[in-house]
Amino acid sequence: MKKGSGPPGGFVSRVEVRRAALVHNIREFRRLIGPKRRFLAVVKANAYGHGLVEVAAIALRNGVDWLGVHSAGEGAALRRAGVSAPVLVLGYVPVPMLEEAVEHDLRLTVYNRETIRRLAALSRKLGRTVRLHLKVETGTWRQGVDPGNAAAFAREIGKHPGLVLEGLSSHFANIEDTTKHDYPRLQLEAYRSACRSLSEHGIRIPVKHMSCTASTILFPEPEFNMARVGIGLYGHWPSKETYVSCLMMKKRPVSLVPVLSWKACIAQVKKVPARSSIGYGCTYKTTRPTVLAVIPVGYFDGYDRGLSNVAHVLVRGKRAPLRGRGAMDFIVVDVTDIPGVKLEDEATLIGTDGRERLTADDLAAWAGTISYEILARINPLLPRLVV
Numbered sequence: 001m002k003k004g005s006g007p008p009g010g011f012v013s014r015v016e017v018r019r020a021a022l023v024h025n026i027r028e029f030r031r032l033i034g035p036k037r038r039f040l041a042v043v044k045a046n047a048y049g050h051g052l053v054e055v056a057a058i059a060l061r062n063g064v065d066w067l068g069v070h071s072a073g074e075g076a077a078l079r080r081a082g083v084s085a086p087v088l089v090l091g092y093v094p095v096p097m098l099e100e101a102v103e104h105d106l107r108l109t110v111y112n113r114e115t116i117r118r119l120a121a122l123s124r125k126l127g128r129t130v131r132l133h134l135k136v137e138t139g140t141w142r143q144g145v146d147p148g149n150a151a152a153f154a155r156e157i158g159k160h161p162g163l164v165l166e167g168l169s170s171h172f173a174n175i176e177d178t179t180k181h182d183y184p185r186l187q188l189e190a191y192r193s194a195c196r197s198l199s200e201h202g203i204r205i206p207v208k209h210m211s212c213t214a215s216t217i218l219f220p221e222p223e224f225n226m227a228r229v230g231i232g233l234y235g236h237w238p239s240k241e242t243y244v245s246c247l248m249m250k251k252r253p254v255s256l257v258p259v260l261s262w263k264a265c266i267a268q269v270k271k272v273p274a275r276s277s278i279g280y281g282c283t284y285k286t287t288r289p290t291v292l293a294v295i296p297v298g299y300f301d302g303y304d305r306g307l308s309n310v311a312h313v314l315v316r317g318k319r320a321p322l323r324g325r326g327a328m329d330f331i332v333v334d335v336t337d338i339p340g341v342k343l344e345d346e347a348t349l350i351g352t353d354g355r356e357r358l359t360a361d362d363l364a365a366w367a368g369t370i371s372y373e374i375l376a377r378i379n380p381l382l383p384r385l386v387v
Ligand SMILES: Cc1ncc(COP(=O)(O)O)c(C=O)c1O
Pocket: 042, 090, 171, 211, 212, 213, 214, 228, 229, 230, 231, 232, 238
């Protein structure tokens, strides 16, 4: 949808996705990845809250080669939206759901023999080739086979003519949270040992990938011929530590522009006397006659309850602090010092208003979490407008 073509009669709350910012970030990562390696945009979790189909369409038109999703359901949604590009499922597909994944020609991350056996049967039944990415466990202890077992798994896959071992993947555990990179180096070594073992068994792997945003910036290792980039595409550094590491390594930081804004309308403006208790639990008491603006957004929409009494929103280019507890569908902010606020004025929860700006990183710091969670939990039911 274009700007201004939202639901008739206004909106309660909506997410705006800035195409130019997304394209800018994609270009920055393409520069780092280089022209020859594949670029996979991680669009799981509704494209980190930005809108799966909207982001996929922009990414594929602007130089992204593959898409990465968590579930077969997300992959199927992309196919139903007409996406024909390679889609890799990064998460787990339960055995009874594999048929849907094969029918939609999704590439699958595998690490269980049960999955391989079922896929072999499905490839015969449906007459389809199924492309697999074997995941090796290098120390995240989440998904994958031991590097020492990679060759045995690859041989098992190779027994079935309908299965193609296309990729070898792994995932870093501790690259964002620190400026010390001994652990990712150990993980890299484990990944390399799996590669060596496969090549000693004469098994060739066309697509090798382990990188996320932080490692694409910090460790552009030559053997990886595909990068899986998530948070950076959406305009955020994975962490302050990644930024500091980048400076410590004397690398030029990538320029990242936040893509998402979240706006809501003000549902009521009211004057309350001093010493009024605000919201559930009466956790805030006004200290002076106060003007409150009620915003119809709450934790159901993904506005974290941990932001109660600490966050700000922007109204008329100024910061309005949250008063009282955020509820399921409402938050209340103090606009006493912002003249002229009226019904259905716009409140910016994330984004820019005049000279003020609130980022997902600001909300994450207030809520004690990371930008990933702030973004990914914005309710998918809210309209996404590409502007
Ligand atoms: C398997 C896998 N690859 C890549 C990514 C992308 O990570 P980032 O968003 O830090 O780029 C993720 C994110 O969680 C992931 O789980």
